[in-house]
Amino acid sequence: MSVTLSDFFKELPQKSTQLFREFIWILESKHQINPADLLSGRIQLSLQQKVLLKDWVEKRDDDYPLQYFLGQVEFFDLEFYVEPGVLIPRLETEEIARWSVDFIKDNNLKIKSILDIGAGSGCLGLSVAKVLDESLERLTLIEPHIDARKSLSKNIKIHGDKRVELVVDTFETAVFDKKFDLILSNPPYISVGDEEVQKGVYKHEPHEALYAGAAPITLISQWVQKAHKLLNKNSLMVFEMGYSQRDALEKELEEFRPQFLKDSFGKDRFFYILN
Numbered sequence: 001m002s003v004t005l006s007d008f009f010k011e012l013p014q015k016s017t018q019l020f021r022e023f024i025w026i027l028e029s030k031h032q033i034n035p036a037d038l039l040s041g042r043i044q045l046s047l048q049q050k051v052l053l054k055d056w057v058e059k060r061d062d063d064y065p066l067q068y069f070l071g072q073v074e075f076f077d078l079e080f081y082v083e084p085g086v087l088i089p090r091l092e093t094e095e096i097a098r099w100s101v102d103f104i105k106d107n108n109l110k111i112k113s114i115l116d117i118g119a120g121s122g123c124l125g126l127s128v129a130k131v132l133d134e135s136l137e138r139l140t141l142i143e144p145h146i147d148a149r150k151s152l153s154k155n156i157k158i159h160g161d162k163r164v165e166l167v168v169d170t171f172e173t174a175v176f177d178k179k180f181d182l183i184l185s186n187p188p189y190i191s192v193g194d195e196e197v198q199k200g201v202y203k204h205e206p207h208e209a210l211y212a213g214a215a216p217i218t219l220i221s222q223w224v225q226k227a228h229k230l231l232n233k234n235s236l237m238v239f240e241m242g243y244s245q246r247d248a249l250e251k252e253l254e255e256f257r258p259q260f261l262k263d264s265f266g267k268d269r270f271f272y273i274l275n
């Protein structure tokens, strides 16, 4: 059985221009089909193609993230594998990676060890480690959630080497026998019930990566306090945060003298602490 484009996608352009564009793109790039050939009836879709494309459209119509379909996302010049269960790396987080590398170089910090807390796909730790490659002796990635670790393990294979250690534990309970020169974290920092979370994010991305219960400031503060004890002298800690959390964190973390930075959209997005 086969169908024509008009059978299959009669309503698509009305539904969403974005969806229609994606459909054309996937026909060309994934199935090597010229949409014009399909429209004119010169080519017809096979049943298998129809099933795949239908699944794509239904899921995308339900705000299923494009990145999960593609299975990858670019982050700081590297391709990271992502599947459902892991947070899709964000542009803001990439800014933290880039900023950290620049800061380390500008200030001539010697980074031999890195800890990435809540590693998810591993995008932060693995990408920064790649740039600081020569001086680096160890990269520790901590991720307690099994679904996230499916993507993380693949990314460690692709971008890591024997210097990478994966800790399967929560940061609260993990025990470390060594300190670090650089600690990076994009913690879960959204309050449960926050209505600004986009529909697709809420429906399809892992809640343990997004939500920090009712009190995100408390979680961030506890992580910073523990992380600070794990930081060597002349070392750096960089955390991502929610754009409305600056005032509360400034008070809560006063003793550590955090410096706050904005992302390229002009929103308070991360802070760093020097030891």
Ligand SMILES: C[S@@+](CC[C@H](N)C(=O)[O-])C[C@H]1O[C@@H](n2cnc3c(N)ncnc32)[C@H](O)[C@@H]1O
Binding pocket: 087, 088, 089, 090, 093, 117, 118, 119, 120, 121, 122, 123, 124, 142, 143, 144, 145, 148, 169, 170, 171, 172, 185, 186, 187, 188, 189, 208, 209, 210
């Ligand atoms: C906001 S995501 C960040 C993922 C990745 N670092 C990134 O920037 O895309 C937070 C990550 O922290 C992990 N996480 C949640 N609770 C944690 C805990 N108690 N200890 C360590 N990691 C935790 C989640 O599974 C998730 O992968």
